[in-house]
Amino acid sequence: MGLxxxxxxxxxxxxxxxxxxxxxxxxxxxxxxxxVRMRRRGESEDGAAAVEFALIIIPFSALLFGLIQFGFYxxxxxxxxxSAREVARRVIVGDCWNSGDRTTFAGKHAxxxxxVSVAPLPLSSLNVGDKVTVTVTSDSEIINFIPGIPATxxxxxxxxxxxxxxxxxxxCS
Numbered sequence: 001m002g003l004x005x006x007x008x009x010x011x012x013x014x015x016x017x018x019x020x021x022x023x024x025x026x027x028x029x030x031x032x033x034x035x036v037r038m039r040r041r042g043e044s045e046d047g048a049a050a051v052e053f054a055l056i057i058i059p060f061s062a063l064l065f066g067l068i069q070f071g072f073y074x075x076x077x078x079x080x081x082x083s084a085r086e087v088a089r090r091v092i093v094g095d096c097w098n099s100g101d102r103t104t105f106a107g108k109h110a111x112x113x114x115x116v117s118v119a120p121l122p123l124s125s126l127n128v129g130d131k132v133t134v135t136v137t138s139d140s141e142i143i144n145f146i147p148g149i150p151a152t153x154x155x156x157x158x159x160x161x162x163x164x165x166x167x168x169x170x171x172c173s
Contacts, residue, residue, distance in 0.1 A: 083110035112139030
């Protein structure tokens, strides 16, 4: 209930009643709306839903594809980081000393592997306590929808030799 003052007289009414009368009954109860034509629902609104859909679908699609691309980049970065860590771990314990084995092993763990590099070389000259750095580069491009996200992911991992360089290194598995 509310108090309404109109033309010097005060009275109470239910909220929404006059609005219903104004829309459905030709402005009954609203003398200030006299002469104002109320349009019917659906009149000259042909295609409004299509226009609204077009205005909404563009930013929604940009957001959706952006989330997919960023998620894919993040996943590639995580698998590349994991691959660099695993290759470094294998190198410092005496496995994966052959560059072909390192690349094959990293390729199983990182999507879109481009390259694997190990420093310092040759590995056979390393002693206990020396540091080994493994760098893995992978391709992170799926659709290139958002500018600024790099096309490649490069991750490095540094590990310290825990054992002497083996005389006959094992193969990565």
